Amino acid sequence: MPQPIRESALPNNLPEDLKPLAWLRKPDWPALHKKFRPWLQFKVIAGGGTLTLFVLLAVLATFVSPFDPNRQDLMMAMTEPQYFSGPHFLGTDHVGRDILSRCIHGARVSLVIALSVVVISGAVGVFLGVVSGYFGKTTDFCIQKLVEVMWAFPPLLLAIAVLAFLGQGLAILIMALTLQRWIPFCRVNRANALTLKEREFVVAARSLGATHTRIIMKHLLPNLMQSALVIGTFAMASAIIAEAALSFLGLGVPPSTPTWGGMLADGRTYISTSWWMALFPGMCIFVTVLAINMLGDALRDILDPKLKRSGAR
Amino acid sequence: MIAYFIRRLVGTIPVILMISLLVFLLLHAAPGDPAEMLAGDQASEADILEARARWGLDQPVLVQYWRFLINALSFDFGRSFRYDESVMGLIAERFPASLELAIFATLLAIAIGVPLGVWAGSKPNSWVDHVGSIGGFFGISMPNFWLGIMLVLLLAGSLNILPSSGRHTFGVPDDPITGFLLIDSILGLNWESFKDAMIYLIMPAFVLGINMTGILMRVTRSSMLETLSEDFIMTARAKGLDERSVIWRHGFRNALILVITVVGLEFGALLSGSIIVETIFSWPGIGNLLLQGLTARDYPLITGVVIVYTSLFVVVNLIVDICYAAADPRIRLAK
Numbered sequence: 001m002p003q004p005i006r007e008s009a010l011p012n013n014l015p016e017d018l019k020p021l022a023w024l025r026k027p028d029w030p031a032l033h034k035k036f037r038p039w040l041q042f043k044v045i046a047g048g049g050t051l052t053l054f055v056l057l058a059v060l061a062t063f064v065s066p067f068d069p070n071r072q073d074l075m076m077a078m079t080e081p082q083y084f085s086g087p088h089f090l091g092t093d094h095v096g097r098d099i100l101s102r103c104i105h106g107a108r109v110s111l112v113i114a115l116s117v118v119v120i121s122g123a124v125g126v127f128l129g130v131v132s133g134y135f136g137k138t139t140d141f142c143i144q145k146l147v148e149v150m151w152a153f154p155p156l157l158l159a160i161a162v163l164a165f166l167g168q169g170l171a172i173l174i175m176a177l178t179l180q181r182w183i184p185f186c187r188v189n190r191a192n193a194l195t196l197k198e199r200e201f202v203v204a205a206r207s208l209g210a211t212h213t214r215i216i217m218k219h220l221l222p223n224l225m226q227s228a229l230v231i232g233t234f235a236m237a238s239a240i241i242a243e244a245a246l247s248f249l250g251l252g253v254p255p256s257t258p259t260w261g262g263m264l265a266d267g268r269t270y271i272s273t274s275w276w277m278a279l280f281p282g283m284c285i286f287v288t289v290l291a292i293n294m295l296g297d298a299l300r301d302i303l304d305p306k307l308k309r310s311g312a313r
Numbered sequence: 314m315i316a317y318f319i320r321r322l323v324g325t326i327p328v329i330l331m332i333s334l335l336v337f338l339l340l341h342a343a344p345g346d347p348a349e350m351l352a353g354d355q356a357s358e359a360d361i362l363e364a365r366a367r368w369g370l371d372q373p374v375l376v377q378y379w380r381f382l383i384n385a386l387s388f389d390f391g392r393s394f395r396y397d398e399s400v401m402g403l404i405a406e407r408f409p410a411s412l413e414l415a416i417f418a419t420l421l422a423i424a425i426g427v428p429l430g431v432w433a434g435s436k437p438n439s440w441v442d443h444v445g446s447i448g449g450f451f452g453i454s455m456p457n458f459w460l461g462i463m464l465v466l467l468l469a470g471s472l473n474i475l476p477s478s479g480r481h482t483f484g485v486p487d488d489p490i491t492g493f494l495l496i497d498s499i500l501g502l503n504w505e506s507f508k509d510a511m512i513y514l515i516m517p518a519f520v521l522g523i524n525m526t527g528i529l530m531r532v533t534r535s536s537m538l539e540t541l542s543e544d545f546i547m548t549a550r551a552k553g554l555d556e557r558s559v560i561w562r563h564g565f566r567n568a569l570i571l572v573i574t575v576v577g578l579e580f581g582a583l584l585s586g587s588i589i590v591e592t593i594f595s596w597p598g599i600g601n602l603l604l605q606g607l608t609a610r611d612y613p614l615i616t617g618v619v620i621v622y623t624s625l626f627v628v629v630n631l632i633v634d635i636c637y638a639a640a641d642p643r644i645r646l647a648k
Binding site: 149245268271 | 327328331332335336339340342343344450451453454455456458459462463465466470581582584585586588589592593603604607608610612615619622623626627630
């Protein structure tokens with residue numbers, strides 16, 4: 001049962017913004033502006049805005065898309081983009097499905113797959129990286145060998161091989177995309193953990209008898225989150241491209257699901273007659289990835305400028 | 314230097330062993346009997362027995378892996394059942410085309426990305442810098458399969474100035490010596506066939522290299538920015554060197570190491586990209602072959618191409634590490 005905090009019970013010398021209900025007082029505009037100054041830049045606003053738009057479209061796909069993405073209408077097949085003069089804003093594909101609706105639903109598939117890939121690979125990579133850096137010795141050696149072997153495969157080729165041998169499906173697709181994506185997390189976090197574990201606060205915690213688990217969870221991980229967030233943003237961009245590439249090759253999710261890569265593959269077949277079938281889904285991929293990359297670049301400059309040197313894009 | 318080379322060469326052996334183990338495990342994790350998979354859909358009972366004997370599938374797992382390793386190391390992957398030819402023969406026939414495309418794409422990326430990056434980095438916050446950094450962002454975010462399709466539509470379709478697919482015009486004389494059309498035509502002093510090969514090569518190579526171009530542009534720019542703020546640059550300027558030699562002889566030299574690293578790192582991505590780009594441009598290389606294998610579920614072919622691609626990547630990484638050590642003595646002396 002939390003006790004209500006009495007103001008008199010608090011020390012008088014608390015910093016202004018830590019006093020209870022600080023946010024209720026009149027905002028200190030110059031201070032706020034100074035605090036959020038780095039965030040007010042073109043890359044964050046444009047990248048973040050575009051990404052928010054796509055996320056909203058993906059979440060609300062069933063409500064905002066004008067047609068059912070799988071509704072076929074052969075009478076209307078390969079209609080040119082009508083913009084505001086007809087029902088099919090961006091035209092239709094070879095079996096008369098509405099391109100705009102499929103693009104909106106494709107955003108859902110792309111973003112969900114990319115997000116799960118990034119979350120899983122982030123969790124695995126950060127964990128292995130911290131363990132590797134913190135414990136060192138044999139543990140470190142084994143994990144680093146694993147990194148070296150996985151890194152020896154050209155990216156995407158391993159995913160293609162896995163999908164070729166194990167068959168297709170959402171779970172296998174996510175696994176195939178995760179296989180190499182955890183490595184940057186692991187490398188950077190290992191290096192960070194190596195320097196962090198020598199720091200005074202970790203040594204102090206150790207001498208107070210804290211367990212390894214507690215040190216990793218309470219003292220190391222909070223310090224690693226920022227760089228993980230930055231790497232995660234770039235991993236998201238590459239996961240979207242990789243997913244689209246696999247769908248383009250026909251190795252992604254089943255063809256009935258609308259995906260940007262799959263639409264592009266259809267579009268390629270009919271490229272000589274209907275350019276719009278390939279233009280718009282590709283544009284969606286490009287714009288989303290561009291937005292994420294810009295956001296990631298700004299995030300890196302703000303949160304973790306050191307990463308620039310470690311080669312994470 | 315030689316000691317470093319040997320140490321680095323020995324270091325790749327466990328990696329290659331693990332790669333082969335991973336591919337072996339994948340082959341076994343696949344649903345169904347590996348012998349039936351390796352023998353193909355229309356295989357008779359005898360074919361399956363033959364495949365079982367060839368890959369040693371009637372033996373214990375460790376022996377199987379040993380056989381697989383020996384086969385893989387001697388580049389013997391059996392027969393492709395889509396083409397009914399030896400997999401190695403198929404790969405050897407198409408390998409030069411792939412390598413030519415990949416190398417030319419890398420060179421093109423360096424030729425475009427590095428000078429632009431140096432230019433942008435030596436004039437921070439000028440219009441060159443702004444245009445360059447937008448271009449860099451476009452480059453790293455561009456899905457090359459989309460760019461490929463769009464360029465085919467524009468340059469081969471509407472404008473009709475470049476061919477949309479293939480590697481050379483039927484009937485243009487070529488004298489195969491190495492299998493690399495550009496080198497062959499230079500060796501044979503055949504200007505017409507050189508021009509022909511170049512026309513076919515330029516668009517796929519640009520598309521394949523677009524991501525690397527963007528990354529190189531960004532990396533060169535930021536490392537130029539960093540280098541140009543160092544003291545020795547001020548010294549070089551103070552002693553009256555002209556700006557061009559300050560930038561290229563003193564600044565760029567130091568940025569070069571990072572460029573080598575990035576080329577090495579991104580070459581793997583470029584190789585995987587070549588699978589898709591070769592498909593789009595019907596380039597007769599092993600990436601295209603892999604896709605044919607994928608649609609036909611031709612497992613010996615897939616195994617072969619995957620191992621060849623990966624070995625190529627390992628070799629390239631080795632070469633990059635050695636260039637790197639040659640360029641910077643601190644690296645070979647460390648450890």
